[in-house]
Amino acid sequence: MPPTSTPPTDTDSAPPTDTDVVIVGAGPVGLLLAGDLRTHGVRTTVLEQLGEPMTESRASTLHARTMTVFEERGILDRLGELPDGGRGHFGGLPLDLAAADPGHRYAGQWKCPQTRIESVLQERALELGARLRRGLRVVSLADRGGHVLVEAVADDGGRTSVTCAFVVGCDGGDSSVRRLAGFDFEGRAATLEMLRADVAGIDVPARRFERLPNGLAVAHRWPDGSTRVMVHVHGASPKERTGPPAFEEVVTAWAEVTGEDIGHGTPLWLNAFDNTSRQATRYRKGRVLLAGDAAHAQMPVGGQALNLGLQDAAELGGRLAGRVRSQDRDDLLDGYDLVRRPIGAHTLDNIRAQSLLLLGGPEVEPLRDVFGELLGLGPVRRHLARMISGLSGSPASAAQHPSPSEGIPHDPTASTDRSSKMGRLTDKTALVTGSSRGIGRATAQRLAREGALVIVHYASDQASADETVELIEREGGRAFPVRARLGVPGDVHELFLGVERGLKERTGETRLDILVNNAGATTPAGLGPEEVTAEEFDRLFAVNAKAPFFIVQRALPLLSDGGRIINISSGLTRFASPDQVAYAMTKGAIEQLSLHFARHLAPRGITVNSVAPGITNNGSAVFDIPEAVEQMAQLSAFKRVGEAADVADVVTFLAGDEARWITGSFVDASGGTLLG
Structure with a gap:
């Protein structure tokens, strides 16, 4: 059994808690969350109004993402072999959900009665040490700042109270937690x-x-x-x-x-x-959170409601456990809202569309005819199948769906023009090498804001890479870190082991859409060409030229047709700076890599381009010296040094569909430094 955690003490006046987390509702969502919290040692109590588990069949469809969630937790082994659920549909129109990813081991849909799911999830939660109390109806919640007081009434009228650090409402569409905590529940009333x-x-x-x-x-x-x-x-x-x-x-x-x-x-x-369609305007209010149908009400078309709720719980478990362990990590819970609420809103939209196609009268027949034709197109089938299967991820960045209470500080390196370009990279995956800081970090953040799942590569500084991931998640994006030291034997193999494993865990496939070769090594400032050693020369070429070549080569089987490769070069390839000759030679090689691969990959619709920054603030100490910054700024036509976000915006443009007609190009992102 996992160790029992120490009760949080957010305020000196907070009383000892009876439990860390109270989950209201012993349906699939609440029970999955309870088990996940217990794997982290969080003291967990589940309160359920029903005296016995339900016997109704209700939902029975599991989609690919949920199957992966269950597999990761060993739940599939408990459920046993599940029957194939058939091809699926979109609003009653045939849609083979295996089109989401034919190579995914759980492509399609699977059948399992909700009663069986609940039984297995309850068994798991109890084995892990969760406490389940049935026959209790929650009638009062009081968030006291440092703790929450929960009061419930039993069937015989007896009252009980529980003091906890956090409450999660998993109690369905008529959620008592949502009502008692005062969450706004906006949307549309039923018409069908x-x-x-x-x-x-x-x-x-x-x-x-x-x-x-x-x-x-x-x-x-x-x-x-x-x-x-x-x-x-x-x-x-x-x-x-x-x-x-x-x-x-x-x-x-x-x-x-x-x-x-x-x-x-x-x-x-x-x-x-x-076809009621409503969603909580936020999934967190102080120490009270919502998951599953407590957070969103929708028509159960195609089994999406159950899967959406289970995926809420899977996202929340680790975040809530981290918050219980650490008093000052409210960002973890804000991140839950920022990740799951946009996904919920997107799902509700597609369910409304399906409800109209399915239940509308004769007036929707022309619309059904058009959709039927569209479903004959492979990209359309794949997009809709991925959306239903839960493999497409968040539909947009958090900036589109701001949390009312996130309190996230402004990022001064971020682009200021976000309003009109959100979500262009939804469903895309991106690898950015050397993204623990500087231009790489800014690029990773920018791609994530556009909806991409970003792989944050780093060589040795795990803390900085984790910080990049955290910054992305605070804004509602998705990212994960991968470590690989470049320029050494086995470097590319190590990198792609982590890339493929991470993508498979999060998307069910290893598809890569965007590759940004940003990682690089430089020579020390002031080192003349006569002082460059053979070892230093070999190191520069190993990291800056050899590694990018073989990264592109290794990425090709994963890279989707129509993908993007952006290689970070340097303005030093266009003007002379003798103390950087060896470094500039490696960047010249990068530009040749871009030129020749652009021709080679054009038949697949893959674009390959080079971006050349000039003097760019990478956070090094020299940029803290005003006199040095002023001197460097004079080299730019704009009389300022570049910021990492300036370059990241250029890379992001080249990663998008708008740049589909640009390939083999050298893009000067030096702020006019090369104008002379």
Whole structure:
């Protein structure tokens, strides 16, 4: 069993806590989170209103990203072999979800009853030491700054209270936590409704999203012989419900749409759902957080609701555990909001689109025809399949979806023009070598702001690389570090072992879209050409020329058609500076690499370009000397030294679709230094 953590003491007046975290709701989301917290030694208590686990079938579809989450935690081994869930759909139009990534081991969708998922997740959480208390309805939350007081009422009217450091609401669409904590829950009210039931003793034709003149009908036979029926009547308004529909209501609707009588059957489970679409305006409020349907309400089209909630929990677990261990890391929890809320908003958008295609009346038939044609295009199928499967990541940078309470400090190196260019690199992956500081760090941050998942390469300074990743995550981006010392035997192999492992863990594939060769070595200032040793010369070429060549070579099998390679050169290749001759020679080699690979890779639509910075503030001590900075600034046409963000913006432009007609070029990013 994991060790018990020390209770946090954020304020001197905070009382000892009964538990570190209270999770309200023992559904799949709450139980996954409970198990994850316990793996980090966090004292965890789950409060659940139901006295016994539910027996309703409800959701049963697992997508590729969720399958990977389960595999990483050993949950798939507990669930056993799961049956293939078929090809999938988008708004009732056939869509093979394996198109998301045909090489992914869990491409497609998989079936597992929610009851089985909950049972396995509960077993895991309890084995790891989580405490589960059933039959308790939370009626009060009081965030006291240093702790939270939770009060609940039992079925017999008895009251209980729990003091904790944090509360997470995983208690579904009618979340008590969300209501009691005062979260805003904005969106759209329902306009469409669908009835569903599991019925024994009926024999009706199998139907897969069959659109009929009066509505939509679905029928699927379960292994136990019962039949899941779902029915929507065109023009029927959603009803205000306090419980499930009566079986007679389902029978009447089914007869109206299909002309078939199922009234002789025995209902095993009844349910109604609608196209309500709402989302909490923030996922964190002080010491209270939301996950799953407590944070977002949506129509359960294609099983996305369950998967979205489980992925919320997977993101939150490590962050919340880190916050429990460290008093001053509120950024970890802000990062949860910044990562998951944009993904939730994007998912709600696609579910609304699917709901219209699926349940709309005859007026949507032209739209269905157009979508049907679009789904015949490979890139469209792949994009939608990745979106549903959870493999596409965050739809945009955090700047598009600011958190109301993040309190993130301004980054003075960041580009100031972000408003109109957000999300251009959504679904893209990028490797930036030497990105623990300077131009590499600024480039990694800039690419992440545009939606790319960034691989932060470093040679030895892990703390700086981790800081780059943290800066990206604070802004709602995604990144992970990879260590590899360049210029030594086995360097490229070590680099790509980390790259491929990290990409596979996060996206389920090893596809690379953008490569930025930025890492480099320099000669000491003032070192004349006659003082360069053979060893120093070989080192410069090994890091600056040989490594980029073989990095490009090794990346080619991973690089997607239409990908981007940007090699960082130097303005020193265009004017003489004798003390940098050896360094300039290596950068000349980089420009030749760009030129020849641009011709070689053009048939694949891959562009290859060189970017040449001039004097750029890389954080070294000389830039803290005003006199030196002023002297260097005179070399630029703009009479200032460059900032790392100046170069990063140029690289980001070349990484985007707008630069698709530029290849083999030398881009002067020196601020006019080369103008003479």
